[in-house]
Amino acid sequence: MPPNQPPFPILIFSKTSSYRHASIPTSISALRALAASTHLFTADASEDAEAAITPSSLSRYAVVVLLQCTGAFLTPAQVSALRGFVRAGGGIVGIHAAAAGMPLDAWYGALIGAQFESHPEPQMGNVLVGDDAGHWILGGSGGGGRSGWMDEWYNFKSHPRGNAGLNVLLKGDAKSFTGGTMGEDHPLSWCQEFEGGRSFYTALGHFEEAYGDKWYMDQVFRGILWAARRERDAD
Numbered sequence: 001m002p003p004n005q006p007p008f009p010i011l012i013f014s015k016t017s018s019y020r021h022a023s024i025p026t027s028i029s030a031l032r033a034l035a036a037s038t039h040l041f042t043a044d045a046s047e048d049a050e051a052a053i054t055p056s057s058l059s060r061y062a063v064v065v066l067l068q069c070t071g072a073f074l075t076p077a078q079v080s081a082l083r084g085f086v087r088a089g090g091g092i093v094g095i096h097a098a099a100a101g102m103p104l105d106a107w108y109g110a111l112i113g114a115q116f117e118s119h120p121e122p123q124m125g126n127v128l129v130g131d132d133a134g135h136w137i138l139g140g141s142g143g144g145g146r147s148g149w150m151d152e153w154y155n156f157k158s159h160p161r162g163n164a165g166l167n168v169l170l171k172g173d174a175k176s177f178t179g180g181t182m183g184e185d186h187p188l189s190w191c192q193e194f195e196g197g198r199s200f201y202t203a204l205g206h207f208e209e210a211y212g213d214k215w216y217m218d219q220v221f222r223g224i225l226w227a228a229r230r231e232r233d234a235d
Contacts, residue, residue: 008041008062008228015047017071021097023208024068030211031065034221040233041224053078055085062228063091066098066112068205073101079108086111086197091227094201095220099154113166113190113201114156120179122152122206127188130168136231137191137200137222138169145170146215154188154203155181166192169219170202189219191226198227 012031014024028045035043041063046052053074058064058081074082079102086092092111100116102108109115127146129138138144153172159182160166170189174180189202200223210216225234 005230005233007035007039008230009060010035010041010043010063010065010224010228011052011058011061012043012045012065012067013047013049013052013069014045014067015049015069015073017073019070019097019100021068021206023206023211026208027067027095027205027211030217031067031220034217038221038234040230041228049074049078053081055081058082058085058090059088061085061090062230063093063224065093065095065224066101067095068097069101070097071101072104074108079105083107083195086199087195088197090197091224091229092194092197092199093220093223093227094199096152096203096205098201099156099203110163111194111199113163113192113199114158114160114187116154117157118155118181119152120177122150123177124148124150125153125177126173127204128171128173130171130187130190132167132169135167135169135191137219137226140218140222140234149204150207151204151210152206153177153180153186155179159185160187160190161185163192166190170204191223198229200224200227
């Protein structure tokens with residue numbers, strides 16, 4: 001670790017108001033294990049929005065991981081607190097069903113990069129590298145695509161590329177699975193500079209097995225560091 005760089009705190013927030021993923025406990029454990037093994041960040045976990053999503057509480061964290069949050073899981077005041085956190089330079093990492101959160105809130109949709117619309121039945125498919133194979137998040141063992149990945153292949157209400165400045169990191173090979181509605185260019189993971197903060201999102205991660213997979217977890221890990229502007233910590 002570079003000198004004078006103590007571990008930074010992250011908040012794992014997994015409140016749901018509609019569908020709840022069975023993989024949430026496993027994914028929280030995996031993120032805590034990353035914190036313990038790398039010593040680069042510390043991790044708190046909560047589903048108590050009244051206590052955790054306030055200006056004073058959020059000010060303690062460098063990154064908020066929105067883990068499988070679905071439905072209207074925040075009040076307008078809590079969305080405002082999250083927006084203040086981002087505008088103060090905070091980082092956001094959205095995982096899988098985070099795109100199904102706050103479906104009527106345009107700002108939240110822009111923060112994540114797209115809003116979930118549907119998915120076909122889970123099936124094997126191939127993941128391809130998107131616009132920037134050299135992006136830091138794709139470095140290390142997480143670089144490159146992946147053949148034979150089992151997941152829900154999310155379709156979105158609007159194409160993520162409609163957001164100016166959004167950098168598509170991974171996309172689905174539309175020929176390798178059925179039920180996609182995004183055309184040949186089917187984004188699955190991206191990052192962006194957003195209102196003073198940084199946002200990284202991956203649509204992958206429906207199943208518990210993903211959180212024991214090094215290819216996937218390396219991207220989540222590096223996404224957290226990138227969102228915190230601490231890329232040098234891992235290099």
